[in-house]
Amino acid sequence: MAARIVSPVASERMPLAIGIDLGGTQLRAALITPQGDILSRTAVATAATAGPAAVLDQICAVVEKVCAGVDKGRISGIGVSAPGPLDSKQGIALSIPTLAGFVDYPLGQALRARLSCPVVLENDGIAAALGEWQFGAGRGVENMVYVTVSTGIGGGVVVDNRILRGRRGMAAHVGHMSFIAEGALCVCGNRGCFEAYGSGPAFVARAQRQAFASTSTSLGQNGAVIDSPAVFAAAKAGDALAMALVAEEAAILGTGFTSLLHLFSPDVLVMGGGLAHEFDMLYPGIQSVIQKSAMPAFRDVRIKRAALNDNSGLIGAAGLVFAA
Amino acid sequence: MAARIVSPVASERMPLAIGIDLGGTQLRAALITPQGDILSRTAVATAATAGPAAVLDQICAVVEKVCAGVDKGRISGIGVSAPGPLDSKQGIALSIPTLAGFVDYPLGQALRARLSCPVVLENDGIAAALGEWQFGAGRGVENMVYVTVSTGIGGGVVVDNRILRGRRGMAAHVGHMSFIAEGALCVCGNRGCFEAYGSGPAFVARAQRQAFASTSTSLGQNGAVIDSPAVFAAAKAGDALAMALVAEEAAILGTGFTSLLHLFSPDVLVMGGGLAHEFDMLYPGIQSVIQKSAMPAFRDVRIKRAALNDNSGLIGAAGLVFAA
Numbered sequence: 001m002a003a004r005i006v007s008p009v010a011s012e013r014m015p016l017a018i019g020i021d022l023g024g025t026q027l028r029a030a031l032i033t034p035q036g037d038i039l040s041r042t043a044v045a046t047a048a049t050a051g052p053a054a055v056l057d058q059i060c061a062v063v064e065k066v067c068a069g070v071d072k073g074r075i076s077g078i079g080v081s082a083p084g085p086l087d088s089k090q091g092i093a094l095s096i097p098t099l100a101g102f103v104d105y106p107l108g109q110a111l112r113a114r115l116s117c118p119v120v121l122e123n124d125g126i127a128a129a130l131g132e133w134q135f136g137a138g139r140g141v142e143n144m145v146y147v148t149v150s151t152g153i154g155g156g157v158v159v160d161n162r163i164l165r166g167r168r169g170m171a172a173h174v175g176h177m178s179f180i181a182e183g184a185l186c187v188c189g190n191r192g193c194f195e196a197y198g199s200g201p202a203f204v205a206r207a208q209r210q211a212f213a214s215t216s217t218s219l220g221q222n223g224a225v226i227d228s229p230a231v232f233a234a235a236k237a238g239d240a241l242a243m244a245l246v247a248e249e250a251a252i253l254g255t256g257f258t259s260l261l262h263l264f265s266p267d268v269l270v271m272g273g274g275l276a277h278e279f280d281m282l283y284p285g286i287q288s289v290i291q292k293s294a295m296p297a298f299r300d301v302r303i304k305r306a307a308l309n310d311n312s313g314l315i316g317a318a319g320l321v322f323a324a
Numbered sequence: 325m326a327a328r329i330v331s332p333v334a335s336e337r338m339p340l341a342i343g344i345d346l347g348g349t350q351l352r353a354a355l356i357t358p359q360g361d362i363l364s365r366t367a368v369a370t371a372a373t374a375g376p377a378a379v380l381d382q383i384c385a386v387v388e389k390v391c392a393g394v395d396k397g398r399i400s401g402i403g404v405s406a407p408g409p410l411d412s413k414q415g416i417a418l419s420i421p422t423l424a425g426f427v428d429y430p431l432g433q434a435l436r437a438r439l440s441c442p443v444v445l446e447n448d449g450i451a452a453a454l455g456e457w458q459f460g461a462g463r464g465v466e467n468m469v470y471v472t473v474s475t476g477i478g479g480g481v482v483v484d485n486r487i488l489r490g491r492r493g494m495a496a497h498v499g500h501m502s503f504i505a506e507g508a509l510c511v512c513g514n515r516g517c518f519e520a521y522g523s524g525p526a527f528v529a530r531a532q533r534q535a536f537a538s539t540s541t542s543l544g545q546n547g548a549v550i551d552s553p554a555v556f557a558a559a560k561a562g563d564a565l566a567m568a569l570v571a572e573e574a575a576i577l578g579t580g581f582t583s584l585l586h587l588f589s590p591d592v593l594v595m596g597g598g599l600a601h602e603f604d605m606l607y608p609g610i611q612s613v614i615q616k617s618a619m620p621a622f623r624d625v626r627i628k629r630a631a632l633n634d635n636s637g638l639i640g641a642a643g644l645v646f647a648a
Contacts, residue, residue: 162484172587177502180502180507192579252505265493296419297411298409
């Protein structure tokens with residue numbers, strides 16, 4: 001089920017929530033119904049280096065924009081999805097590597113003061129997992145692992161019909177489990193994390209390195225940029241190096257996903273994030289690893305693509321408002 | 325808190341439960357109070373190669389033994405801790421590598437038929453986690469990861485005040501997360517699992533290999549057996565190789581534990597199993613890795629030794645009976 005944009009006119013008494021997705025690159029906002037439908041939506045480039053005060057101003061501006069023409073009394077609250085680790089119980093951004101100044105910053109409290117309405121803060125992976133569980137690819141299951149594969153690797157986990165939060169709401173940092181102990185340096189400072197191997201930038205870095213060393217690939221020819229879409233396009237066109245790179249990425253994801261099956265025992269594992277746009281190309285390689293590596297009792301777990309595309313987090317964050 | 329053996333005379337009307345720990349080497353049984361106290365206890369060598377019928381006979385015999393002299397009406401039921409993966413919801417042993425014939429075997433049903441009382445079946449890691457959470461090192465916390473480091477590596481996880489079960493009750497196979505992708509072969513058939521590096525046998529294999537190659541170690545001198553106690557004893561006596569081996573094991577455990585902190589965000593991580601007998605020697609090395617590798621927000625999580633020693637699983641399995 002993809003998110004629909006429906007007319008606000010159709011439902012004038014329905015309570016509404018605002019979902020905010022505070023990313024290092026984009027700040028996005030949407031006005032959302034209890035059914036997970038998007039009434040209006042906007043996005044701006046995040047003022048990532050300008051500090052919390054400037055970002056707060058931006059959030060207030062996008063909130064104003066998506067609420068234009070809507071009776072404020074219908075707004076039940078604001079749900080904010082932000083990169084972790086953050087203490088979702090206290091509403092504190094503990095450390096957002098991609099946003100300057102967001103260290104032990106009481107984002108929830110600051111927003112409540114500015115916007116005079118209930119604010120809930122959630123780790124972006126957990127918010128997106130909630131969106132997919134309530135309205136997307138994980139609808140109706142008791143156990144779900146959501147993994148977003150993008151600039152980083154994040155996620156959220158539902159076990160026994162409950163979203164996992166853990167101490168300070170910091171559970172499910174699935175990108176920072178060991179993939180190769182003492183291996184490649186990760187942005188978190190540790191070595192060998194799943195994210196350091198499986199993320200979009202890691203995929204692109206391998207592609208650039210191998211394309212430079214290759215004389216037979218079409219990748220990077222005539223100075224063309226080698227990014228993730230370029231590699232997938234070349235693989236579709238039959239470029240041998242690009243196909244091998246896609247197979248390698250799929251194998252990495254399959255290995256990481258196998259760990260997650262063993263750790264959380266989901267009914268379904270949902271993959272979102274930028275690389276999920278090419279889910280169909282990655283899926284056979286992911287499944288091949290799982291069928292070989294997972295313990296037999298875990299091999300029939302379904303692996304699915306996120307259904308809400310880039311809106312999982314927005315919709316999940318808004319859903320938290322209705323659940324509160 | 326260590327398990328006490330208390331007198332049955334003191335509490336003649338208290339309901340009781342029988343805990344069974346069905347291991348590949350030992351079959352243990354105990355009669356247990358709702359407070360987690362052990363009234364009587366017995367153990368026999370498991371008839372591991374004789375098939376399910378013979379093991380059932382053994383279980384019935386140890387149950388008889390621990391109940392001797394106790395009014396059967398006081399027995400609320402039997403909780404069985406068994407190696408996984410097993411479907412604890414259906415009471416089916418899906419595959420126990422160490423016990424011949426236990427493949428898709430309806431152990432719960434077979435025991436109920438033989439013993440005419442309620443039977444609950446639980447994965448051994450989860451049962452031990454429950455024991456430590458209810459009566460041991462995890463008492464009173466909302467979030468706990470229990471890891472047993474022994475012949476294999478298993479575990480159980482409590483998040484947000486609930487034990488994680490997942491699909492078919494198979495969550496928390498913490499020994500089978502990736503440690504080094506495509507690395508050493510694991511008994512599960514996969515490569516590179518945490519268990520393949522951190523388990524007791526992996527530790528001993530490294531010790532034997534390195535001792536043979538060393539001319540300066542006391543390990544294995546005059547044909548002495550090199551097992552886990554021997555390595556710890558030599559390390560305590562200042563043997564350089566043994567000290568390095570202990571440090572390496574601690575580093576492996578620290579790396580695996582770091583993954584588990586990021587994945588589950590516990591308040592406390594409890595280590596049990598055979599290697600936990602030397603917890604004090606391993607602890608500094610484990611903490612050193614966590615302080616270096618875990619994301620800062622996770623570095624203050626307490627790492628503790630199991631409090632119930634080898635009885636965590638027995639007591640946890642019995643606790644399930646009272647909770648049912």
